[in-house]
Amino acid sequence: MPPEEPLTGSAGPADTPAYERVEPYELVVNGTRMTVEDAWLGESLLFVLRERLGLPGAKNACEQGECGSCSVLLDDVVVCACLVLGVDAVGSRVETVEGLTASGEVADIQAALVEAGGVQCGFCTPGFVVALHDLLRRAPSADDMTVREALSGNLCRCTGYGRILEAVRAVQWQRGAGVSTGEGPGDGA
Amino acid sequence: MRVARVALPTTVDEAVVALRDAPGAQLLAGGTDFCVEVNFGLRRPPAVVALRRVRELRRHAVTPETVVIGAGTTYADMGDPGLSSALPALAAAARTVGSPQVRNAGTLGGNVATASPAGDTLPLLAALDARVVLRGPSGERTASLGEVVTGVKTTSIGPDEVVVEVVVDRRPGPQQFVKVGTRNAMVIAIASAAVVVDVEAHEVRVALGSVAPVPVRATAAEVHIADAIDWRAAGGPRASEGALARFGELVAGAASPITDHRSTAEYRRLAVGVIARRALERCVARAA
Numbered sequence: 001m002p003p004e005e006p007l008t009g010s011a012g013p014a015d016t017p018a019y020e021r022v023e024p025y026e027l028v029v030n031g032t033r034m035t036v037e038d039a040w041l042g043e044s045l046l047f048v049l050r051e052r053l054g055l056p057g058a059k060n061a062c063e064q065g066e067c068g069s070c071s072v073l074l075d076d077v078v079v080c081a082c083l084v085l086g087v088d089a090v091g092s093r094v095e096t097v098e099g100l101t102a103s104g105e106v107a108d109i110q111a112a113l114v115e116a117g118g119v120q121c122g123f124c125t126p127g128f129v130v131a132l133h134d135l136l137r138r139a140p141s142a143d144d145m146t147v148r149e150a151l152s153g154n155l156c157r158c159t160g161y162g163r164i165l166e167a168v169r170a171v172q173w174q175r176g177a178g179v180s181t182g183e184g185p186g187d188g189a
Numbered sequence: 190m191r192v193a194r195v196a197l198p199t200t201v202d203e204a205v206v207a208l209r210d211a212p213g214a215q216l217l218a219g220g221t222d223f224c225v226e227v228n229f230g231l232r233r234p235p236a237v238v239a240l241r242r243v244r245e246l247r248r249h250a251v252t253p254e255t256v257v258i259g260a261g262t263t264y265a266d267m268g269d270p271g272l273s274s275a276l277p278a279l280a281a282a283a284r285t286v287g288s289p290q291v292r293n294a295g296t297l298g299g300n301v302a303t304a305s306p307a308g309d310t311l312p313l314l315a316a317l318d319a320r321v322v323l324r325g326p327s328g329e330r331t332a333s334l335g336e337v338v339t340g341v342k343t344t345s346i347g348p349d350e351v352v353v354e355v356v357v358d359r360r361p362g363p364q365q366f367v368k369v370g371t372r373n374a375m376v377i378a379i380a381s382a383a384v385v386v387d388v389e390a391h392e393v394r395v396a397l398g399s400v401a402p403v404p405v406r407a408t409a410a411e412v413h414i415a416d417a418i419d420w421r422a423a424g425g426p427r428a429s430e431g432a433l434a435r436f437g438e439l440v441a442g443a444a445s446p447i448t449d450h451r452s453t454a455e456y457r458r459l460a461v462g463v464i465a466r467r468a469l470e471r472c473v474a475r476a477a
């Protein structure tokens with residue numbers, strides 16, 4: 001924790017007038033070109049998405065890469081948006097849970113999470129959806145250990161993870177991606 | 190209100206020029222240390238030179254003699270088949286770092302430049318006497334890891350210098366990295382050890398993390414065990430129980446740990462001896 005300075009609230013423009021502004025810059029988010037204006041140099045991609053571009057899907061929790069609730073895809077790779085400087089996303093493709101939801105790509109993951117009880121307070125859910133989408137397109141039949149490792153950067157304080165893992169197996173089953181262990185949903189665990 | 194300079198170079202030379210031209214500019218790689226500090230108000234860069242687009246920093250080259258690893262190599266990249274078969278202990282260390290999200294972003298150069306006692310790539314680099322290549326306005330220089338990482342989060346990297354790559358000599362034989370923390374994922378090391386066994390030179394190299402301000406070599410343990418191993422035993426190198434126990438003690442003796450919020454000095458000293466011995470036993474089992 002910072003010793004003295006109060007949190008500036010998600011690394012937004014600090015109250016201090018001396019904060020460095022950057023020239024307006026363009027980001028491509030969910031396939032759409034968007035302009036970021038009047039931004040402070042130190043703003044994270046997470047802050048820019050939520051507070052400047054009106055995309056609150058990526059959640060703001062730990063601001064130190066520990067919780068995964070701000071997971072987004074940056075040029076097809078899953079990262080924590082809180083650890084990307086907004087200006088450093090220029091020229092890259094940013095995909096947020098909103099984009100994946102609108103395209104319907106993650107509809108089955110969302111449904112399975114709801115069905116299995118993998119959503120309780122729901123705060124971590126968008127991050128899990130993005131991380132799971134990333135995993136299942138790279139490794140459709142990922143076994144249990146692989147799934148657990150892929151989700152190790154996403155914290156959920158409600159479910160105890162069992163129901164989330166159950167939802168993953170259900171998606172794999174529905175997508176016809178025979179899981180390496182040959183288990184169906186509800187088996188094993 | 191002033192407008193901050195942001196440079197997004199695509200070559201190392203451009204990065205060096207950008208760093209020189211923007212006073213106070215700071216290098217940004219994967220952001221996994223940098224952005225945490227910014228988010229918590231501990232770092233306030235007046236200008237930034239971002240390295241993510243510098244492709245040449247992300248290259249690695251494996252030859253029969255050496256491995257060259259670009260500073261922009263991410264932890265995820267360290268699992269690349271060519272790189273991980275040449276440096277399996279680096280791949281193992283990389284896999285213990287943070288989470289998939291952190292491994293996709295965090296880089297080798299950032300780990301070296303952050304110079305945390307718990308930096309997980311550093312013990313293996315120390316064990317292999319790694320050389321760090323840096324480039325600045327007046328050209329390139331090569332320094333040992335010990336010359337670059339000089340203390341807890343302090344380095345000799347100049348404000349106008351970019352870490353370009355790290356070079357290590359290949360050692361024929363097994364190598365291991367072992368780390369202790371409170372759990373498997375997302376954990377900063379309480380103690381760590383890298384062990385490299387050279388089956389041709391009959392040499393053992395041991396370096397420790399999180400038990401001193403900088404990564405330390407356990408030289409007395411190295412000399413002892415190289416001497417105690419029966420290198421020509423049928424079925425591969427062997428060491429007696431007594432020799433292994435002594436090895437663990439000598440490793441613990443090389444540590445100068447502190448007590449902090451993560452652990453106590455006593456536990457760190459004990460643990461580092463145990464894990465170094467375990468790493469050595471795994472190496473010996475693999476050399477058979």
Ligand SMILES: Cc1cc2nc3c(=O)[nH]c(=O)nc-3n(C[C@H](O)[C@H](O)[C@H](O)COP(=O)(O)OP(=O)(O)OC[C@H]3O[C@@H](n4cnc5c(N)ncnc54)[C@H](O)[C@@H]3O)c2cc1C
Binds near residue numbers: 066225
């Ligand atoms: C949640 C989380 C978990 C973590 N877990 C671990 C862990 O288990 N083990 C571990 O070792 N670390 C861990 N870290 C720390 C961090 O991921 C590593 O130290 C990482 O290697 C930093 O690299 P980066 O590319 O992100 O550097 P950045 O954050 O971009 O930069 C870090 C520093 O290095 C400088 N720098 C970067 N590249 C260069 C270069 N080429 N030349 C000169 N200077 C440069 C920057 O100016 C800055 O001062 C963790 C971090 C987080 C957020």
